[in-house]
Amino acid sequence: MCTEVLSGLCHKALENGSLPGVKVARNCPPINHLLFADDTMFFGKSNTASCATLLSILDRYEKASGQCINRAKSAITFSSKTNQECRTRVKRELNINNEGGIGKYLGLPEHFGRRKRDIFASIVDRIRQRAQSWTSRFLSGAGKMVLLKSVLAAMPTYAVLCFKLPVSLCKQIQSVLTRFWWDVKPELRKMSWISWDRLTFPKSAGGLGFREIEVFNDALLAKHTWQLLKNPTSLLGQTLLNKYCKDTDLLTCSAPNSSSHGWRGILAGRDVIRKGMGWSVAPIGPPTAQNQDLKVKDLLLPAAAGWNVDEIRRHLPHHEEQIRKLIPCTDQEDELVWLLEKSGSYSTKSGYALTKLHKGNLNDVFNWKRFVWNVECSPKIKHFLWKLKNEALAVGDTLIRRGMQVDGRKVWDLVPALAVPSLQSCNSMEDLLTACARLTNLPPTGLAKPLYPWIFWVLWTSRNQLRFEDKSFSETEMLNKALKAAKEWQASLPQRKQCSVSSKDCHVSKKLPLVPDNVSMLFSDAAWNASSLAGGLGCVYTDSKGICCFEGNDNRRYIASALAAEALALRAGLLQAVSTGIKEVVCFSDSKCLIDLITGHKSVVALRGILHDIGVLSASFTSISFVFISRVCNESADRLAKNALFLFTNTLFESENSIVR
Template sequence: MFFLDTEDRSCSSLMEILHQYKTSSNQLINTSKSSISFSPKILQVIRERVKSHLGIAQEGGVSKYLGLPEHFGRRKKDLFTSIVDQIKLKAAGWASSQLSSAGKLAMLKAVLTAKPSFAMSCFQLPVSLCSRIQSALTRFWWDASPDKKKMCWVAWDKITAPKALGDLGVRDIQAFNTTLLAKQVWRIVSKPECLLSRVLRGKYCSKKPFLQVDAPKAASHGWRSILVGRYLLITNLSKAIGDGEITRVWKDPWLSMELPSRPVGPMQEIHQDLFVADLLCRGTREWNIPMIQSILPQHVPEILRIKPSITGAEDSYVWLTSSSGVYSAKSGYYVATAMEIIDSTANQNYYKATWRCKTSPKLHLFLWKIAQGALALGENLAKRGLVSNVTCRHCGELETAEHIFLHCHFTRQI
C-alpha cells in the first residue's frame, strides 16, 4: 500500500520507484490487479488524471486487506460480521461435533476465541458484535450440535473467570479486545521512533503529548481504538528514571514503582515546566537534596529511594503489573478484568481438588460441572422450574449430586 497526494510530482515519484523495483527484481507490477482509493473530496477530474498517470483504472476501498476492510463507514458492526460467520462455521464443523467437553474447551480457547485476535489488535469491535461472538461461543460450549440447543447451566462471566478461581478461564472478548489495543499503545510509548508512532503522533499529537491528548471529533476508527487501549495502559504505567531529561516533574508518573504516582501540592509558576533532570546535581547524577526540600518537601523520602542511572541511560516507561516492566497481553488482561486470586485455604484446597488432581481433562470438567451445578440432576432441574422428574430412578429420593455420586445404594454397589 502506497500513500501519496494527487500532484503529478508524487505520481511520477511512485512510478520511478516501481520502475526501479522492476529493474532490480525482474518482477512487473500488475496494474489490472491494482486499485486506487481516493479521499471523498477529490474531484472527478483529478481522479481521472491520477489514474491515467499511474495506468491504474480500477478504484478500490470496498475490499479487504489482510482480512480487514480498507475503509470504515458508520455501521462498523457490519464490516466485522465475517468474524462471527467464521467462528460459527468452524464450530459447526463435523470434527467439532464429535469432541468431548475437554476437547471443546481446548478448541474454544485455542481456536474460536483466537479467530478475532488480529482484528481486535487493530480496532475496537462494537459491543453488539462482541455479544454475538460471545453467543456463538456459548452455543458451541453447551450445545451437542448446531441444530439442537441445550440449556446453559453456568453464566458466561463464570466461564471467563480464571481457573485459579475454580472456573474455566475462557477469554472475555471485550476485555481481551482492550488488552490487545493496549499492546499497540505500549509500542507507541516504548518505541517512539518507530513508523507507527511517528505517523500517529504527527497527525494527532501536535499540541499535547500522546498520553494526554483528547480524541478529536474527526478521528479515524483506528485512532479511537488506540485511545481505548490507552485508558487501560495508563492505569498501571510509570516511568523509570535514567537521566531524567524527558520526565516532567508535575505531569509524568515517576515517584513509585508500585502505583502510578506524581507530585501533588502547591506549585510555583517558575517550576511548572521542571524536569526530573533539574533535581539532579550536574556531573554526579545524584539528587540535589536542598533543591528537592525547597520544591517538593512532602515527597523527599519517595524521591531519595529512586536511584538515577549512573551511565546516563534515558528514562523509560514501565508497566507496573509485570515483573519485567514490559507490557504483555496476559498481565493487561488481568488488569482489564480486575481479577484477584483468592488466597483462603478452603478455596486453595478446592482448586487443587478440581484442576490439579492427577486425572484426565474430561474428569476435570466433570468435577467442575458437579461443583457448579451444571449437570441435569433432579435438584438442578427443579431450580430451573423443570419439576417433572427430580427423583432418583433407583431409590426415589431427591436426585442431588451428593446422593447420586455418594449415598445412593446403587452407587455404593458400583
C-alpha cells in the same frame, strides 16, 4: 536488499519533492510509501510529474531486481474529490486499470464509513457457520474448549486488534460462543449452568480462560497505546501524536469528534494501560508539608553509591525495608513500565486478566491452581473438578435451586489412605476439595498420584448409570473402578529421568570452557536468606590457567531476591576488575537466568539498575563475555558467598538479641 533500494529511491524522491506523498495532518511527516509483507503501497498526487516519478522508480526497481510489477494484480485508489477525467489519465499513465477501495484487505474492507456494525457483521456469520459445522460432531468438553479458544475466539482477532468493536456486536459473538459451549445441536438448547461472564475469568480466578470479546478487544488495542508511549518517535507515533496530541500528551488527551476509528480504539486501550502502568522509581509515599517537594534523588547518596539511610529514616521510616530492597541507578532516565510483567513490557495476557478482574470485582479466596488445575490427574478429571466446585453438575441440590424437584445424594466411601476427609465436617465442595488435598495413599494402592479425583469421577458416572440405565454398583466395585482408572492413567504417563544433582547442574558440562591466553576469568556467586533478606556476595579472579589472582566477598541486607543477589555479585566483580585495570575477561556464573538476561539483552524491572550498571561496566573492557557454568565449577565463589552470609547473619542475630535484652 532490492526492497531496501526501492524504499531508498522513494525517500530520495520525497526529499527532492518529485514524489511528495501525503500528510495526515499539518504537523505530521509526509508519507509516500509503506511496505507490508509482500504488499507495497505508494502515496502521491495525481499530477503527471508524480506519475512519471513513480514509473521511473518502478522501472529502476524492475531492472535491478529482475522482477516485473504485475499490473493486473495492482490497483489505484483515488480520493473522493478526484474527477473521472483525472482518474482515466492516471490509469493510462501508470498502465493500471483496476480501481481499489471496494475489496477486502486481510479480511477487512479497504474503505468504510462511520457505521462499524455493517463492517464487522460478516465476522459473526463466519463464527456461527464454523460453530454449527463443529456441533454436528460429537466433541468432548475438552475438545470444545480447545476449538473454542484456538479457532472460534481467534477468528475476530485481527479485527479487534485494529478497531474498537461495537458493544452490540461483541454481545452477538458472545451469544454464538455461549451456545456452542453448552448446546449439543443448534436446534437443541441446553441449560447454561454457569454464566459466560464467569467462564471468561482466568483459570486462577475460577473461570476457564475463555475470552470476553469486549475486554479482549481493549487489551489488544492497548498494545498500540503502549507502543506509542514507549516509542513516540516512530512513524506511527509521529503521525498520530502530531495529529491528535499536539498540545497535550497521550495519557490525558480527549477524542475530538473527527477522530478516526483507529484513534478511538487506541484511546480505549489507554484505559487498560492506566490500570497497570507505573514508573521505575522508588516509592516516596504521600507528601507532607515538609517533604511535599521531595524527590527520589533526595534519598540517594551523592555519588550514587546507594540509599541515604538517614534520609529514608527521617522522611519515610515505615517504608525503609521496601525502599532499600530497590537498587538505585542515578545515571538512567525514569522509565514507564508495565507492573504486571517482570520485563516491564505490556502483554495482552496480563492486560486482559487485569481488566477482567478489575471489571468483575471477584472476591474468591479459593486456590484454584492448587486444588483443581495443578492436581495430578487427566485434563478430563480436572475439568470435572472445576464443575464440582462451580456447582455446574445436575445433582439434586443444584436442580432444586433451579426449580426442579429431583432427589439426589452423594456417596463417599472410605479408601486405603491417610487423612480421608469427613463428609460431616465439609459443608461445601470448596471444603471437600481443600480437605482432599491432604489425603495420602497407603502403599497397597500402588499409586503415587492423588486418588480422590478418580473417586469423584466414578461416583458421578455411577450415579448417572443408576438414574438413566438402572445399573447399580456396590461401594467396593466403585472403589475398584476408581483404583483401576487411576492406575491406568498413571501407567500411561511418560517416565521422567531422575537427576541426582541440583537442577542448576543438570545438562550442563562440569568442565570449564577453554579461555585464550592473557584473558582473565571472573567467577561470581551469591548466597541469599529469604527470611532476613540478607545476602553474601563472592567473586574470584583467575588467569587463563586457573591460578587465582585475587578474591573477595561482601555482604548486604535488603536484597529482594536471589537473582538480585547474583546480579550484585557480578557487578561487584566487574567493579573490582575495572579498578584493577583488567581489559579482557570471561565472566562465569551459575545463575542461568542472569546470564540469559545479559546475553539476550533483556530486562527485568527489579534488576533494571543493576543490569544497566553491568552494561556500562562492560564497555570498559576490550573483550568481555558471559558464560553459564554448573555449580560444581563455581565452588570457590560459592564458598566465599556462603561464608559472607554466615558471618553477616550471626552478627545480625547477635545485634537483634542485644536490642531485645
